[in-house]
């Protein structure tokens with residue numbers, strides 16, 4: 301087997317440049333890729349198709365440099381949104397549009413953001429939103445069938461993917477997915493009044509296994525405003541409001557009530573608010589605080605609760 305140095309020299313993408321120099325040299329594109337359009341590629345796979353060369357470390361550095369730069373940038377954020385479900389993403393959309401000057405971090409425990417909004421209900425793909433939530437869809441540019449008092453988006457994934465793509469395109473919004481908020485940062489004033497001042501995060505797989513692995517301490521993000529939209533179910537559902545109870549900032553949770561669409565959606569939107577100083581709660585997490593009914597497979601309140609949560613957060617920055 302050839303010695304490692306000779307093996308590396310053979311495989312360095314700069315072809316024969318000594319290994320050390322290969323790491324430092326800016327890769328000179330040696331690929332005379334003529335393809336400018338997909339049509340250029342058609343039926344030429346054997347004749348001329350070839351990917352440009354790469355070294356694995358370039359991929360690693362391309363990812364890690366950006367990720368750790370983002371962690372550094374958002375270690376001090378203006379707003380942290382906990383949960384990238386339909387409410388959290390709607391909140392981020394409104395904030396990203398309104399305030400490109402604010403640093404907004406979204407912490408999502410799942411690898412895939414979107415929460416419960418990939419299906420309209422059970423296994424059905426169409427998503428219902430009651431009017432006037434179609435106003436949000438119009439702003440987002442999502443088409444729908446108008447059924448009079450409500451509208452139907454042909455696939456919930458069309459709504460969620462459109463919303464997600466818009467949110468991720470904002471330069472001042474960063475999504476940290478597969479990352480869980482596992483505690484809240486607090487500050488106390490001289491009178492003992494507590495304000496939420498940031499979040500404590502860890503990789504979700506770590507957060508889910510604190511009981512069966514040796515301690516892995518968390519990371520933190522400081523921010524003056526936290527918007528919690530962690531939903532009502534799932535492994536971390538209603539996380540922030542449950543934590544407020546365990547840290548004795550809320551006496552108890554009202555507990556989500558039975559399904560009643562007409563009562564639930566108005567209540568969730570109207571009650572989206574700052575529950576304790578520094579922490580705004582929206583979406584279905586809110587139903588656990590006040591004992592609001594659940595609405596089941598209709599999503600207008602999630603979108604408009606996000607609109608209201610953004611409005612509440614901006615009051616802090618507009619003061």
Ligand code: 48N
Nearest residue numbers: 383385386387409415416481530531536583584594595596
């Ligand atoms: O979709 P959800 O669960 O929550 P919402 O409030 O955005 O939307 C709720 C909606 O999907 C419904 O439940 C519908 C309307 N049905 C109502 C009914 O009556 O059944 O999204 C919450 C997101 C999820 O993606 C979670 O993974 C995430 O929050 N999450 C967290 N992310 C980070 N850290 C945490 N501690 C955490 N907890 C939950």
